[in-house]
Amino acid sequence: MIRFNVPPFTGKEMDYIKKAVENQKICGDGEFTCNEWLENKTGTTKALLTTSCTHATEMAAILSNIKPGDEVIMPSYTFVSTADAFVLRGAKAVFVDVRPDTMNIDENLIEDAITEKTKAIVPVHYAGVSCEMDKIMEIANNHNLLVIEDAAQGIMSEYKGKALGTFGEYGCFSFHETKNFSMGEGGALLIRDKDNIEHAEIVREKGTNRAKFFRGQIDKYTWVDAGSSYLPSELNAAYLYAQLELANEITADRMHTWNMYFDAFEELENKERIERPFVPADCKHNAHMFYLKCKDLEERSAFIKFLGENGILAVFHYIPLHSAPAGKMFGRFNGEDVYTTKESERLVRLPLYYGLKEEEVEYIIGKVKEFYKR
Numbered sequence: 001m002i003r004f005n006v007p008p009f010t011g012k013e014m015d016y017i018k019k020a021v022e023n024q025k026i027c028g029d030g031e032f033t034c035n036e037w038l039e040n041k042t043g044t045t046k047a048l049l050t051t052s053c054t055h056a057t058e059m060a061a062i063l064s065n066i067k068p069g070d071e072v073i074m075p076s077y078t079f080v081s082t083a084d085a086f087v088l089r090g091a092k093a094v095f096v097d098v099r100p101d102t103m104n105i106d107e108n109l110i111e112d113a114i115t116e117k118t119k120a121i122v123p124v125h126y127a128g129v130s131c132e133m134d135k136i137m138e139i140a141n142n143h144n145l146l147v148i149e150d151a152a153q154g155i156m157s158e159y160k161g162k163a164l165g166t167f168g169e170y171g172c173f174s175f176h177e178t179k180n181f182s183m184g185e186g187g188a189l190l191i192r193d194k195d196n197i198e199h200a201e202i203v204r205e206k207g208t209n210r211a212k213f214f215r216g217q218i219d220k221y222t223w224v225d226a227g228s229s230y231l232p233s234e235l236n237a238a239y240l241y242a243q244l245e246l247a248n249e250i251t252a253d254r255m256h257t258w259n260m261y262f263d264a265f266e267e268l269e270n271k272e273r274i275e276r277p278f279v280p281a282d283c284k285h286n287a288h289m290f291y292l293k294c295k296d297l298e299e300r301s302a303f304i305k306f307l308g309e310n311g312i313l314a315v316f317h318y319i320p321l322h323s324a325p326a327g328k329m330f331g332r333f334n335g336e337d338v339y340t341t342k343e344s345e346r347l348v349r350l351p352l353y354y355g356l357k358e359e360e361v362e363y364i365i366g367k368v369k370e371f372y373k374r
């Protein structure tokens with residue numbers, strides 16, 4: 001069976017975990033907590049490793065002072081965490097339709113969803129392909145709204161040469177085992193403005209100024225604000241560290257697979273049997289995901305079944321949030337759902353992970369072509 005995903009493993013992970021144990025430093029913010037690596041790689045002002053992307057987004061919601069009754073604009077075609085972080089603070093999720101070409105929030109529909117209650121826009125960079133950030137930042141500036149980027153899938157991706165997660169006040173990465181780089185469960189919060197760093201450090205460490213204490217800026221630390229526990233263990237950070245060292249190699253390996261799929265299916269797209277992903281000219285992506293779009297839900301079900309019978313695990317993706325029970329409770333869809341439901345029902349993802357072999361990719365390509373010969 002060719003699995004859909006295998007968590008990344010480079011070989012040095014066990015050595016680094018052992019080193020963390022030997023350091024006798026297994027709580028967070030030791031030598032393997034890679035805040036600086038993330039800062040250098042993305043150019044953000046400050047990065048903080050967190051226990052998940054969900055938690056990074058929750059931190060962003062706390063730091064943005066999201067309150068009951070506030071509205072937050074986001075796509076419905078996303079993972080639950082995008083909405084959860086804000087709903088937990090009592091806000092309403094206002095869903096906007098996606099563009100069918102990138103599956104990202106349609107930047108031209110955002111303004112229509114803005115009310116006097118709107119506090120923030122949360123663009124989700126689907127498949128590591130950027131949203132139209134120039135337009136989104138312009139809307140946010142004109143209406144005095146915050147931008148919190150769900151860049152869970154977006155590490156190593158760029159828009160006009162600038163790293164995803166660095167446009168808005170906050171950007172959130174995920175290092176879940178399904179992402180390009182992993183620590184099992186983990187994430188990071190990117191902070192754009194210097195003025196927000198101190199508060200973020202306090203929220204991350206149970207409402208204390210412990211970060212300042214460790215830098216020797218104060219002689220003892222104390223409880224200074226409301227906070228929680230978003231600092232991951234060094235054991236998890238050590239696992240991630242081994243992959244960040246090989247970030248370029250892992251990305252190149254994934255890109256090779258992505259390009260093999262993309263080139264192989266050109267003919268099927270020309271014959272209008274399927275659609276391939278679209279990457280706008282301004283976007284550099286990270287080969288997080290390779291998907292195809294079938295004709296409709298019925299064809300997709302047959303396609304997934306056919307691949308499964310041939311030992312290939314292909315999977316669909318999000319059920320739009322506005323049609324889920326919690327989405328109905330905590331959100332509303334602004335405007336018409338022209339593409340969100342229809343396109344989500346056609347989309348199917350093919351196996352893509354670090355270390356997937358060329359012969360396996362060729363086998364998968366062959367089976368996809370065989371299905372479409374029917």
Ligand SMILES: *Cc1c(COP(=O)(O)O)cnc(C)c1O
Nearest residue numbers: 052053054079081152174176187
């Ligand atoms: C993976 C993912 C998340 C959640 O990440 P966790 O680290 O598991 O909390 C949020 N949003 C999107 C778009 C994701 O793909």
